[in-house]
Amino acid sequence: MKTTLTLIIAFIILTSFTKVEGIIENSFKIDEDYKVEGTFSGNTQGEDSFHFIIAKHKENKNYHILPFQFKNEKVIKMEPIVFDEQPSVLSFHNNGDQLSVITSYKDRKSRKFQVVDVNLTDQSFTKSAVIDGENYKTTLREKNQNFLVFSEKESLKIITVKSANEIKDISIKATDANEDFLKSLHKNNLDAISSQEYVENGSINDFRIYSNNGTITITQEKTKDGTTNLAQINTNSDTIEELVISNFKSKEKGKGKLKKSTSYVSENKLFLMNLKKENATLDIHDLNTKSSKQLDILSTDIANASSNKAAVGNFLKNATKGKNQPTVTVNQAKNGQLKLRVDYVNKKMYSYNYNWWWHHHWMMQQQMWMMQQQQNQMIMQNNMRRFGPNGSEGYPIYIFKKKSESFFEIALNSEGNIIPANEVTTIHKNIDKEFYIKEIDNNKKLKHSSTVFTETTFRYISYNKKSKTFVIKSKPLDY
DSSP, X not given: OHHHHHHHHHTXXXXXXXXXXXEEEEEEOOOXXXXXXXXXXXXXXXXXXXXXXXXXXXXXXXXXXXXEEEETTEEEEOOOEEESSOOEEEEEEEETTEEEEEEEEEETTEEEEEEEEEETTTOOEEEOOOEEOTTEEEEEEOSSOEEEEEEETTEEEEEEEEETTEEEEEEEEOOTTTHHHHHHHHHSXXXXXXXXXXXXXXXXXXXXXXXXXXXXXXEXXXXXXXXXXXXXXXXXXXXXXXOOEEEEEOOOOSSSOOOEEEEEEETTEEEEEEEOSSOEEEEEEETTTOOEEEEETTSHHHHHHSSOHHHHHHHHHHHTSTTEEEEEEEEEBGGGOEEEEEEEEETTTOOOOOHHHHTTGGGGHHXXXXXXXXXXXXXXXXXXXXXXXEGGGTEEEOOOOOOOSOOEEEEEOTTSOEEOGGGOOBSSOOOOHHHHHHHHHTOTTEEEEEEEEOSSEEEEEEEETTTTEEEEEEEEOOO
């Protein structure tokens, strides 16, 4: 009887459905016993998505995640997931028909995590044991797994999450060779670099973390001498004997003192960029073969093959200014090709934009609006890069760089040779997400909004204050 009831509830097509010029809209109401706290949206398979409404049950005084699937242009309602404390969604990933969601909540003064597996076929769910959040640093997401990173002065812990029932800890203790690295990591912010989307500008923090099929790479920038310290952890290994720190320094080229430096890791290669007064170089270190090569960024060959020859010519003058910081990112393309994006940002106004999280930052927008206004004033006054908590979870709030023509792109083939950048298409599209999200931001009738981008579609869930209904709206992306 319970199974039959669950299936009936699960496949109810909700109250209203419209489709006009490729735009799909479903609207529905939830029980009046709920007080809505926020929403969250994410990808499942193909063009499908999931949408959570996080609400407090007025009578029971507990919290429910009300899950919905957007599947084959229809909305499917699933049974609530119940929590004693208010949960936030930290991250998620997919393995076939199983959606694994990492939730976070505060228990008194401490932070806790719990993994919830949702079966998208029969709508059942499973919860993991509670994970202690002490010394939590960041979360790193791959397509089918997540990594929770914890840092202490003399140790590093990485928890690999594949499902609610498959969670593995790796703990690494300090040694004489790596204790300075671990102490500095503990004291500093750690930016998790997304590999699930197109990355425009990288981090300008000293510490950055990347993942590639379970191999975790942490880098530390030593910008004064143009050195990058690098440590790798293979989470697929059963034992980690020691955290080895490697040092990479650019090959000297040209006269003059080093002005700026930065790096980026992609496909187990370290891209290290150094700027002097009259030249700019990019060293490519293959972490597998230990080989390296150097590119002269300002060379005629690169300028002619780049996406923006004028930006190449102006890059060094602007990127070495005191207020700016250079960035380099690498995005994968087909046939083993790579597309490098060279740019600079105003370091007082910029912090790395983890776009995946940004799609959902509207979750706490209404409740935290006044706090954000105060924090915006603080960042302008104190010239801070990152500021304030977003709700109770301490998410960073970001200042975004405005669109500009400051960047240029360089393309490399699978042999590492320069090819015309405009002829190379990246695997992940560079979507102007801000353009689409403005539709929600400018609509004062909407609140509790969260968004998701598939390969071809922009989709969001919002509460319409006028009609007192939730709407899930989907519209095609215009590339």
